[in-house]
Amino acid sequence: MSPNDSSDGGAVTPAKTRGAEGSRLRSGIESTETEQRSDRLRRGYESRRSTGDRRLTAGLLALGVLSLGGAIALPTAQRVLFPLAGVGLFGGVLAYGLSAGRFIDASDGERVYGAFADNLAAVTDTLGLTDERTYVPVPNSTGVEVRLLLSGRVDHLLSGEGDAPIVDPDGRGLLLEPSGGDLYDEFREALTEPVATSPEPIAEQLIDALCHRFEFVTDADWVVSGDGQRVEITVSDSAFGPIDRFDHPVPSFLGVGFAAALDSEVSLEVSVEAERNAGVVVCRWHVGEASQSTGERVPS
Incomplete structure (x- = not known):
């Protein structure tokens, strides 16, 4: 009789125990790899989507700041530049607030x-x-x-x-x-x-x-x-x-x-x-x- 055999048919042998542990380990590794791939995909999607939002927000805020600076430096153009500054700053703040997600009713x-x-x-x-x-x-x-x-x-x-x-x-x-x-x-x-x-x-x-x-x-x-x-x-x-x-x-x-x-x-x-x-x-x-x-x- 080999060391791994047992007279009790219901007993768990060391070989069976090692096999079960190896199976659980492989399952855990595969599960971890799947989760990591999913996380990478999710981060990629979120990064692409948020990049466009950041660019829009930055562009509007830059327009507002430059228009405001121009209105201060050029008093004769204030009638045009002050409203433009307001639009840029307000649009930038609004875009920032909405950048977390765009909602369309299902x-x-x-x-x-x-x-x-x-x-x-x-x-x-x-x-x-x-x-x-x-x-x-x-x-x-x-x-x-x-x-x-x-x-x-x-x-x-x-x-x-x-x-x-x-x-x-x-x-x-x-x-x-x-x-x-x-x-x-x-x-x-x-x-x-x-x-x-x-x-x-x-x-x-x-x-x-x-x-x-x-x-x-x-x-x-x-x-x-x-x-x-x-x-x-x-x-x-x-x-x-x-x-x-x-x-x-x-x-x-x-x-x-x-x-x-x-x-x-x-x-x-x-x-x-x-x-x-x-x-x-x-x-x-x-x-x-x-x-x-x-x-x-x-x-x-």
Whole structure:
């Protein structure tokens, strides 16, 4: 019998104890690294946002001070410079007071998006298109942009440089610019590190932006599948209402983000859990499989 064996089947052996301690240690290290990456992302977003506020405040205050000094030095110009000084100083103080955050009522944003969603949903119904939504990277003169494909195939819809929207003359498909496209561009510019290229860190970056940069949701959790070709994301308290509406900004941003970062088309399934005021977004990509939109094989 080895030293680590025990006649008591229920006894905890030293080997088991060391294994459990090692597992807890690895889990703690991974948790710490995740928190540190999230903190870096959050600091980067806050720094970019506050820089513009500081510049505006400083510019207005400088205008006020210079105008006031000019009014004192040039009595003949006081009628113009004193009001200008007042505007600059008052504007600077006001900008400083508002720089902590810009408030837009969530219900107003939801109403604006709701009209857009209802109109496009009516268009797709009129064309008889399916509910399948695929976010597809499309090459253009400046690189790659992501488009929202509704039925059809990209190679049948593209013309020129692939500017959206494009409607198949036979009504078999529709290629649109997604609501998450410009959001993804802003997210990428605000990052203090490169966009990740594997599913787990991509999900972390995108969700951190949804919660802290854009504040579209209050909380989110995600699980990446074992084969690395699927992620399920649960979000809470969407600022734009139920996330299962047409090209909702939350799933659209996620679809665009995964499609751009992985350079692969991404299909979405979206559902709502009304009792928890939550929604679930399932993103699937087709790495290593035949592309559904072009018929070509996507390299892994």
